[in-house]
Amino acid sequence: MKLIGAYSSPYTRRVAITLRYYEIGHDIKKVTPFGNAKEGLRQINPVAKIPILELDDGEFLTESHVILDYLDTLVPQDSRLTPSAGPARRKIQNLCGIASAAVDKLVTVLYEFHFRPKDMVYKPWTKMCDEQTTDGFKWLDAQLDNRRFFGNQITQAEITAAVFWQFAVEKRARFCERMNCSQLQALSEEMERTDPFLATTPEGPIRDGMPLGTRG
Numbered sequence: 001m002k003l004i005g006a007y008s009s010p011y012t013r014r015v016a017i018t019l020r021y022y023e024i025g026h027d028i029k030k031v032t033p034f035g036n037a038k039e040g041l042r043q044i045n046p047v048a049k050i051p052i053l054e055l056d057d058g059e060f061l062t063e064s065h066v067i068l069d070y071l072d073t074l075v076p077q078d079s080r081l082t083p084s085a086g087p088a089r090r091k092i093q094n095l096c097g098i099a100s101a102a103v104d105k106l107v108t109v110l111y112e113f114h115f116r117p118k119d120m121v122y123k124p125w126t127k128m129c130d131e132q133t134t135d136g137f138k139w140l141d142a143q144l145d146n147r148r149f150f151g152n153q154i155t156q157a158e159i160t161a162a163v164f165w166q167f168a169v170e171k172r173a174r175f176c177e178r179m180n181c182s183q184l185q186a187l188s189e190e191m192e193r194t195d196p197f198l199a200t201t202p203e204g205p206i207r208d209g210m211p212l213g214t215r216g
């Protein structure tokens with residue numbers, strides 16, 4: 001199978017990390033979803049977003065949660081990062097859902113400042129998004145106990161929260177500092193030292209891509 005995307009995309013990175021956790025052999029085609037690459041992406045995903053997973057028979061899966069759900073089916077039940085049923089599944093899905101919503105709002109603000117002329121940025125909107133990002137991450141932080149959401153095991157919730165928090169800190173360090181999410185920070189630091197995270201360090205600018213800037 002082939003993962004299409006970039007490690008600088010947190011949604012792609014959580015899929016790439018999961019592939020490595022599961023030791024599933026794959027190729028990666030590095031593409032960012034802007035600039036010259038956009039039209040090519042549109043041919044395989046109507047909304048031209050990353051990540052995309054191309055299966056060996058040519059089928060394409062889009063949306064990171066859909067791809068993760070598929071990857072879970074490829075490993076035995078007891079190795080799944082998200083169980084296939086029950087309260088633990090609901091809890092992990094919910095944690096990942098809030099984490100995704102928080103990072104979606106952060107990305108919305110990055111795009112607002114990246115694509116709009118400076119004097120056309122609508123500040124009440126970015127302020128509302130910032131509050132939602134903050135509330136989401138602070139809620140996640142409060143769910144953590146000694147760097148785990150429950151028990152001792154690493155689940156998709158720890159992976160997703162660590163990836164999304166690292167992305168937020170990289171893009172908006174001062175904003176994240178003000179959130180004071182010490183548990184998320186500790187989780188992220190722990191996870192970034194593990195092999196799947198070290199092997200998927202976010203890249204710098206990619207050829208044909210248009211990197212998003214950082215802001216405070």
Ligand SMILES: N[C@@H](CCC(=O)N[C@@H](CS)C(=O)NCC(=O)O)C(=O)O
Nearest residue numbers: 009010011033049050051063064065
């Ligand atoms: N809900 C999607 C979000 C994917 C997403 O927003 N990817 C960004 C890159 S980080 C993208 O492709 N953006 C391009 C665009 O919005 O046109 C997922 O979980 O896969």
